[in-house]
Amino acid sequence: TPASVSQNNAQTQTLYQLGINGSTEIGYYSVALEIGTPPQRQTLIIDTGSGITTIPCSECSQCSRHENVRFNETNSSTLRVPDCKTPIGVYKCECDNKQRCSFSENYQEGSSLKGFFMEDEVKLSLESIREQKKDSPDSGRSTRFIFGCTTEETEQFKGQRPDGLLGLAPSTKNVPNLLDSVFSKDKSSLVSFAVCIGHDGGFIGIGGMNSNKQLPNEKRQTVPFAKKAIEREEYGVRINGVSVGGESLSLSANDFDLGEGASFDTGATMLHANPTVFSVFINFLKKYCQSGYGRCGGLAIQEFGKTYCFGITAETDIHSFPVFKFHFEGDAIWKWHPTNYFYRKDGLHCLGITPIDGRVLLGGTFMKNHDVLFDRQAKQIHFVEANCTPAYNLSLFTALQNAANAPSEASIVAVSNQDNSSLRSVLNGVFWTFLILTSVSYTHLRAHETPEHLVCRLLLEKKK
Numbered sequence: 001t002p003a004s005v006s007q008n009n010a011q012t013q014t015l016y017q018l019g020i021n022g023s024t025e026i027g028y029y030s031v032a033l034e035i036g037t038p039p040q041r042q043t044l045i046i047d048t049g050s051g052i053t054t055i056p057c058s059e060c061s062q063c064s065r066h067e068n069v070r071f072n073e074t075n076s077s078t079l080r081v082p083d084c085k086t087p088i089g090v091y092k093c094e095c096d097n098k099q100r101c102s103f104s105e106n107y108q109e110g111s112s113l114k115g116f117f118m119e120d121e122v123k124l125s126l127e128s129i130r131e132q133k134k135d136s137p138d139s140g141r142s143t144r145f146i147f148g149c150t151t152e153e154t155e156q157f158k159g160q161r162p163d164g165l166l167g168l169a170p171s172t173k174n175v176p177n178l179l180d181s182v183f184s185k186d187k188s189s190l191v192s193f194a195v196c197i198g199h200d201g202g203f204i205g206i207g208g209m210n211s212n213k214q215l216p217n218e219k220r221q222t223v224p225f226a227k228k229a230i231e232r233e234e235y236g237v238r239i240n241g242v243s244v245g246g247e248s249l250s251l252s253a254n255d256f257d258l259g260e261g262a263s264f265d266t267g268a269t270m271l272h273a274n275p276t277v278f279s280v281f282i283n284f285l286k287k288y289c290q291s292g293y294g295r296c297g298g299l300a301i302q303e304f305g306k307t308y309c310f311g312i313t314a315e316t317d318i319h320s321f322p323v324f325k326f327h328f329e330g331d332a333i334w335k336w337h338p339t340n341y342f343y344r345k346d347g348l349h350c351l352g353i354t355p356i357d358g359r360v361l362l363g364g365t366f367m368k369n370h371d372v373l374f375d376r377q378a379k380q381i382h383f384v385e386a387n388c389t390p391a392y393n394l395s396l397f398t399a400l401q402n403a404a405n406a407p408s409e410a411s412i413v414a415v416s417n418q419d420n421s422s423l424r425s426v427l428n429g430v431f432w433t434f435l436i437l438t439s440v441s442y443t444h445l446r447a448h449e450t451p452e453h454l455v456c457r458l459l460l461e462k463k464k
Contacts, residue, residue, distance in 0.1 A: 017210060018124060019390065020046065020195075020202035024343040024352060024364050027269050029197055030162040031204065033178075034123035035147075036076030043067050044166035046195065046204065047267030048235055048374065049361070051171035052103060053178055054113050054148035055164035063150060064158040071163075073149060079120045088117060088146055091175045103148050108358055111155035113165075115148050117175060122147075124182070145181035165267070168193070170376045171233045182206060194373040195266055197364055198389030209371045213386040221332040225379040228260035235264040235374055237381055238329040239360075242281075244322045249284050251277060257359050261329075264372065264381065268363030271341075272356040281324075281353055282308055288322055296321050302348065306355050309348035334383065340368040 021043070022029035028045045035042055035055070042055045043066075056063040058072045073079050082088055084095035084102070093101035100116035123142045150164065167177055176184070179193050194205035196213055203210060209220070229236025238261035242249045255276050256262055265272075273281065285308075289296035297316035302309045312318070321338035328334060342349040343365060352365025369389075373382035 016124075016206040018204040018206060020197065020204060022202075023200045024269055024368070025345070026161075028160065028162060029202060029266060029364060031166060032125070033166075034125075035071060036073075036120050037078040038075070039121075039123055040071050040075070041068050042071060042164060043162040044164045045160070045162050045267055046168065047165045047265070048168045048195070049263060049265035049267045050105070050107070050165055050167035051169040051174035051177070051233070052105065052148050052167045053145070053165060054103075054105070054115065054150045054167070056153065057115070057149040057151065059149070060115070060151045060153065063153050066163040067161050068163050071149070073118060076120055078144075079118055081116070081118050082146070088175045090173060093117075105148075108356075108361075109156060111157050112153075113148070113150050113157060114152040115150040117146055118149050119144060119146050122178065143178075143181050143185045145178050146175040147178075168266075168374070169233055170235060170374070173233070179206060191376045192373055194371055195367065196369075196371045196386055196388035197266070197367050198369060198387070201390045202388045203390070205371070205373075209373050209382065209384070210386075213388060214371055215385045215387065218385045220382050220384040221328075221334075223328040223330050223332040223381050223383075225381070226261040226329070228257075229263060230379060235381060236359075237261045237264070240327045240329060243325045243327065244284070244288065249280055251280050255280075260359075262360035262362050264367065264374070265361040265363055266367065268361040269365070270343075270352040270354050270363050271366040272358075272361040272363060273353055274358070274360055275355055277360060278306075278353060278355040282351075285322070285351070294320055307345070307350050309345065309350040310342075311347075312342070312349040332383075334370070335385065336366060337369075341365055 018031055020029050020031055022045075030043045030045045032041060032043050034040070044053065044055065056066065056070045058070050058074070060070060063070060073081075082093070082101050084093040084099050087093065088101060091101075096102040096116055098116075102114070102116045104112070104114045106112045121142050122145055148164075167174075168179060169177075171177075180191070183191060192208060194203075194209045196203045196205065196210065203213070214220075223237045226236040226238045238253060239256045240253045242251050253261075255274075257274075285296075286301055289299070289301060294317070296310065297312065297318075297320050299310045299312065299316065302311070310316075318338050321342075323338070324336040324341070326334040326336065341352045343352050344350075369386060370383050371386040371388065375382060
């Protein structure tokens with residue numbers, strides 16, 4: 001059965017699926033694109049809070065080294081640099097000293113990017129989630145799109161591994177983003193896409209949600225964009241309150257940006273909360289864990305500045321931690337499960353919520369294992385609980401465990417019941433094991449590796 005999404009008038013549309021790499025522990029979720037002719041590989045953090053797509057170019061002498069070689073614009077035969085005197089859609093250019101259409105972006109955490117716009121071919125490795133028809137595009141389809149050539153980067157951008165950003169914010173004042181270009185080429189009336197973030201990896205659904213990933217018996221819920229979010233061109237929703245087991249936390253809609261809610265932002269790693277929301281969450285959890293036998297696995301919360309963690313082991317009952325219910329406008333309820341709000345750090349499991357001065361951002365730890373549709377046309381967010389971790393990432397753990405059981409390779413992977421050696425948690429009701437790789441510095445799939453490559457690399461490195 002092909003996956004589909006119902007739009008206005010119950011119109012059914014098909015979709016394409018683009019794979020996502022990354023995890024909360026790594027600190028980002030990204031996609032890989034092939035840009036230019038011949039193609040040059042670039043990895044971009046998916047960012048629903050940013051309006052433009054940017055990659056570092058060869059001209060950026062002070063850009064840090066990222067995953068791939070900087071994009072060399074002089075090597076692409078299909079590249080075009082727009083005239084700065086001509087608007088790009090609704091975007092009015094400002095000319096730099098070389099008469100190019102320039103941009104300058106500042107981000108909430110203090111980072112910034114500067115550069116100029118270019119246009120080129122981009123090849124997307126898309127999986128068609130539809131009935132196979134003769135006119136179905138193949139997996140290597142390409143389109144032209146406008147993106148930023150970064151000539152200056154600051155702060156956190158210098159330390160990130162991916163090359164750039166894939167901006168997907170609902171901007172009407174900026175240049176068209178990549179998905180706009182895909183929709184335009186297909187002559188589609190759709191302007192929606194879905195993001196499904198898993199523990200490791202995930203998917204972007206271009207044109208709709210992937211019903212094959214959604215959990216059985218879970219219904220899709222809808223929440224409208226908050227009025228202020230529409231003006232700010234963000235995917236913001238109004239939050240009326242938060243509860244646990246019928247008990248409401250001492251939070252009102254006014255605590256979430258004066259009633260204007262919070263923004264879904266895939267570029268944010270965690271749930272970034274203002275000081276009021278953050279302190280209420282932490283104080284509630286402390287009280288909850290201490291108020292009943294067996295709650296929170298009987299573990300004490302450990303404080304490291306503004307980071308709060310637990311020494312969870314394979315034997316800890318993850319169900320003994322609370323499920324937070326976020327009550328959105330329109331009676332929609334978002335369930336934040338402990339299997340999603342924890343992330344690993346230094347052998348502990350820490351809460352995926354962090355304080356920030358500014359608007360509340362619903363980032364990676366919050367969005368995990370929900371298929372979230374961003375419907376720009378109807379100005380709505382649709383969501384449903386889902387299993388967003390790709391099958392190949394789940395099978396990776398099984399492959400590595402089999403390698404660990406081989407007598408000659410037994411020390412490559414440590415899988416035991418000792419603290420910090422493995423974590424058995426519940427993923428949507430199914431137990432699975434995070435394997436800790438002891439022979440390499442990474443505990444996750446590198447963005448350029450297939451599971452087969454990773455297993456081979458571990459075996460070779462161990463033999464060295």
